[in-house]
Amino acid sequence: MTSDFHRPGLHPLSHLKAGPTISSSKSTARPASSTAQPSLQTSSRSRLSKYNSSHDGNIDTFSDKATTTLIRRVLCPQANSSLSLEELLPPLTSSNDVDHQLYALIAIIVKEFVYSWYSKITSDQIFVNELLQVIAHCTRALEQRLRQTDVSQLVLDEIPALIEAHISSYRFAKQQSTLSGLPTSTRTIFHALNPHPGLSPIPDPAHPQSIAEQCENESSYRRLLMYGTLAVLLPTEDLENSCLRTLLVDILADLILGKEVSGKICERWFLWETIAKLVEVSQQDPRHDDKSKSQGQPEDRLRKFGLLSTEEEDCDVSYMSQSRISMWIWSVLQYAYVTFLVLRFIATGLFRVASQPQPTTSRVTKTYPPSATASPVNQRPVLDFRLFSMVSELLAVPQRMPWLGGLLALFQHLVLAGPGRLGDADSTLDRFLYETIQDYVLTPALLPHLLLASRTALFPVNVPAPQGAEPDRAVQLPLSMRTPTSSAAEGGKANITNKGYANTSSAESAGPSAPEIAAIRRHCAVNILALIPRPVARRLFGVVHNSSNNSNHRTIWIDDNDQINSHESGPTAGGSDADREHGAEEDEDAVFVAAIENELLDMLEDEYCNKHLVYSIIETVLVRLVPELGERSVGELLEDRGVCFSNV
Template sequence: MPRLQPRPKAVATSNLTPASASSTPGPSISKDPFLKAESPTSRQTSGREPADPVSQRATLFLIRRTLCTHLGDKGRSTPAPINEILPPLTSSNEVDVELYAFIAIIIREFVQTWYSKITPDPYFVEEVVKIIAHCTRALEQRLRKVDLESLLFDELPDLLETHVQAYRTANYSTHPSPLEGEPRKVYHSLWPFPALAPVPDDNALVQQQMNNEAHYRQLLVHGILAVLLPTEDLENDCLTTLVGQIFSEMILGGGIGGKASEPWLLWEGITKVSEVIQDHLPKSKAKVRHDRSKSQSLSQPPVDVTGGAEKRWRIGTSMQRTFWLILQYAFLTFTTIRFLIITIATSPSLPSRITATNKPPSLVQSKEHTGEPKLTTDRVLDSSKRPVKRPIIKMKLWSCFSSLFYLDFRMPWLYGMVSMLQWGALAGPGEVGNIDGMLDKILSHAVQTHVLDPSLLPLLLRTARSALFPNNTLAPPRTIPSSNEQLLIRRRCAEAILSLLPARIQDIYFGAGIERRVGEIEEVLNVFSDSYCNKHLLYGVVELIVVRLIPELDHKGVDELLEERLS
C-alpha cells in the first residue's frame, strides 16, 4: 500500500510527553500553539495529567499515547508535532485534534483490547488511521458540495415531522379497547422501514428483526466503504470486514440502534442541549430572578411610609417606571429602524443562494396572462429535476415546530396570521421571501454566520466527546432507569425546555400554572417514548446524511459499486 504523505499545515500541534519532560533538568517550553506558557505553579504539576480530560494538553497526550507510540519519536529528544507523524484528517488542525481523540478512544477501547491478545504488531493501528484519514478527507470534499441549509432546516425537520405525525396517529385510537390496533404496527405501517421489520411483538420476531437490522447496518457501512476506501484496501477482504464490523456493530449498532434510541437517553440529551443554550442566553436564570426581585422590591413602599406620604411615593415610583419604559421603547424603536436600514442597504451585496446555472426562470416563477405571479414549485430544480433549493421561510423547520407544539390547534389565529405573512413574503410585492429575495438572502446569511460557522465544530466535537466518553474512556455500564426515574428525567427535560421561554410567552401560550405548563411539554416529549419508533427516526437521519454525502448510494447497490471499483 503506498504511504499517504501528510500535507503541510499552517499550525503545528505538538506537545510534551511526560518522558520528554523528565529528560531535561529545567522546564522546557513547548512550541505547540495550543499550549500556553507554563507558570511556576503549572511546572510543579507538569508530570501529572491535567484534571480536565478535554483540555488541549490532555487531548494531545491521549493521541500520542494511543496512536503515536511507534511513529516518528524514535531518537528524538523532543516529540514531533502531530501533523508530522499522523496523516491529516481535514483541512483544520483544531478539528483534526478532536477527531483523533475520538479515534484514539475507539481504537483503545474496542480494538486494542482484543487485537493485542492476537499479535504484538504495532503497525495495525497505523494502517487503520491511514484508512480513516483517507475516508475523512474524501468526506470533507463531499461535504463542501452538500447544501447544509436544506439538510438542517428542511430535510431533517421533515423526518422529525413525519415521526411526530406517525407516532401520534399510531397512539391515538378511534376504537374501543378490543378493537384498537397495536401502536408499533400502526407506526411501522405509516413509516415502513425494511430493516426494522417485522415488528418485534414476540420473542421469535425479536430475533428476526435484530438480524435484519444487523444486515442493514453492514450493508450501509460496506456501501460507504465501497465508495471511500482506496482500491488496494478495498481488495483486502480481511481489512474491509474488520473495519465494517467496527463501524456497523460498535458504532451504529451500539450507538444508534442501542443506547441512542432509548427514550430516557434522548430526554437527557435534550436537557443538556437546553442547558447549553440557556448558558449562552444574554441573561441567566439568576439574573432574571434578580431583576424580578428588584422590580418587586421597588413596587413595595417602605415600612415607615403611611397616608399621604405613601400615595406620593407610589406616584413617584409609577412616574419613574413610566419614564424608563418610554426610554426603553424609544431605544428599541431606534435600534429596530437602524437594523432595518442597514439590512436593506447591505442585502444586495450578500451572496446569492443559487448560481446562474441553477436558476432557470421558468422553474422559479411564471406569469399567466392575468399578470399575477404564480409559484410553480417550492424549490429551484437543476437539469436532473432533483430538488436543490427552497426558500428559507418555506422550509420544513417551521411546519415541524408547528406540528410539534400543536400551534394550529392551540392558536389557530396565530397559525393563520403566520401563514398569511409567509404567503405575502413569497408571492407578494417584491417577493422578498422567495429564492434569492432580500429576506431570503438575509436569513441565509444569518444561518451561515451564526449556525454553520466552522469555528463551532471543534467545540461541538469536544462537547460530544465529554458527554460520550467522560474522562476519555468508556463510562461504566449505566443501569437502565426505572419507570419512576424515567418520568423524573422527562420532567427535568420539560422544565429545561420551559426555562428557555420568556415568562410572558409562557403566560400567553400555556396559561397559568407551572404544573400545567410542564405537563404539556411532557406530552410533547412523549413522541420519543418508544425506542422502536425512535429507531425509525434515527436510522432515517443516518441514511439521509449518508445519501447526501454519497449520492452514488441513492441509485446504485453495494454490489454494483464494488464491481465498478474492483473491475
C-alpha cells in the same frame, strides 16, 4: 451555483488550515484553538442542579490538554513527545479544530473496539497507523463532498421535515391505537405509516422470534449501508483487502451504529438528556463565562464558601431598590434599544446584499461527483424551510390556535408568492437570510463543538482523568448513566483505572432506573419551560392567570423529592397575598411542566419509533454526501470496484 453567489457547505475562513489537504503525516496547519466548554452556574437548592454543578466541574476533563493526552496515549504512544499532533498524524480535514475532536473520538473507538483484542496479539502500531490512513482518506473525501452540499438546506429543511413526519405519525398512531374496541399497538400503526426494511417485523415481547428476526434484519441493513458507503469512499486496494474491509464494517455497523446509535441514541432518556443539555448551553451567559475565565479559580472559591452573592440575591436587591415605575421605564428603554439594533442589522444586511451582483442562475444543491443520472435537489427559499412547520407541528399550533397557524401561513404565502415575491429563492431577502444563517448559525466553529458534544454524550465516562488526578479519583457520571446501585452509593461514581480512564463496564451495561428516567424527563421539561416566556406559555397551554403582578422575577427548580418549586423576587414578594399568589404560581408551573412532558417530550417515548427517525436522518445525510447510494445498489457499487458482492 455561480461564482458570484457561492454557498458552500464549509467556509474557508480563518478556522480552516492554510495548507491543502494531502495524504501525508505532516501538515502546515496552525495550532488548534481551544474548544473547552464553559461551566454552568446553577442553583445549589436542587438535586439536579447539584448534579449539573458536579458534572460541569469536570468540563476541564475535555480541554485541549486532556484531549491531546488521550490522543497521544492511544494513537501514538511510542512517538516523540516533542512533536505536535499535526506532525504525527495524517490530516483528516482542512480544519485543525475538527481534526482534534475527530482524533479524540477515533482514539476512544480504537481503545474500546480495537485494542481490546489487538493488544493481546502484539504491541506494535503498524495496524493502527494503517487504519488511521484509511480513515483519513475517507474523511477527506467526505469533506470534499460536504463542500458541494447545501448544509443549510440539509440541516434546516430536510432533517426538520423528517422530524415533522415523525411527530405527526407518532401522534396519529397513538390516537388511532385507542379508537377501536380492540386496541392496536402504536408501533404497528407507526411502522405502517413509516415502513423500514431494517425494522421489520415489529418486535413483539410475546413472540421472541419476532425480536430476533428484527434484530437480524436491522444488523443486515446496517452492514449493507456501511458496505455501500465504503465502496464509494475507500481506495481500491483497501476495498479489495477483505480483512480491512470486514474490520471497518464491523466497527462502523455493529459497534458504532449498532451499539451506540441504535442501542443508546434511540433511547428516550438519552434524547431527553441531550435536549436538556442543549437548552442549558443556550442559556449560558457569555458575560458571566468571560468574567469567570478572567478571574479564574478565586471566584469559584469565594462562591463555594458563600462569600459572593448569588444571581437571585442580586435580583432581590435590584427589585427592592427600584420602584415599579422606574422598572417599567427601563424595560421600555431596553426593548426600544433592542428593536433599534434588530432593525439596523436587518436594514444594513439588506442594503449590503442588494448591492452585490445578482446571481445569473438559480442555486441548486450539486451532487458530487457530477453524474448524468444524479438528480440535483432544487433550491428552497429560506422562509419555506421545513423548520418552521416542524416547530408549528411540535407545538400543535394548528390544533391549539388555528387562527395563529392560518395567519402565519397567510403571511408566508404573501412573502413567497405574493406581489413582488419578496422571499422567493435568490431574492434579496432570501440571500440576506441565507448569509445570516451561514455567518451566525452554521459557522465553521459549530462542527468541533458538535463533535465534542457527541463524544461526551456517546462515551460520557470514557474520558481521560483530569490533570494531576489520583488513580483512585472518581468522576461523576451523568444522571442517565447511573445505575440504581451507584445512585445510592455516592451519587453513581465510576472509578478511574490505573491507565487514567473511567471504568465503564458496570455503568454502561445497565441503563438508568425508572425513577432516574422520570427525573431526566422532568429536568428536560423544566429547562424547556425556562425558555418560554410566561405569557406565551399561558396562551400556548391554555392556562388562565388572574394575577395583576407580572413584574416579579421567578426561578424554577426541582427539590430533592422531585417536586417543582419556584422562587419569586420583586416589589410584592412576601405577605399573605404574595404567599397565595406564590402557591398559585407553583401550581401553574406544575401544569406547564406536566404539559411539556406529556405533549412535547412524549414524541420520543418509544425506542422502536425513535429508530425510524434516527435511521431516516442517517440515510438522508449519507445520500446527500454519497449520492451513489441512491442511484445504484450495494452489489453494483462493489462490483464496479472489482469486489464480488457474494464474498462480503
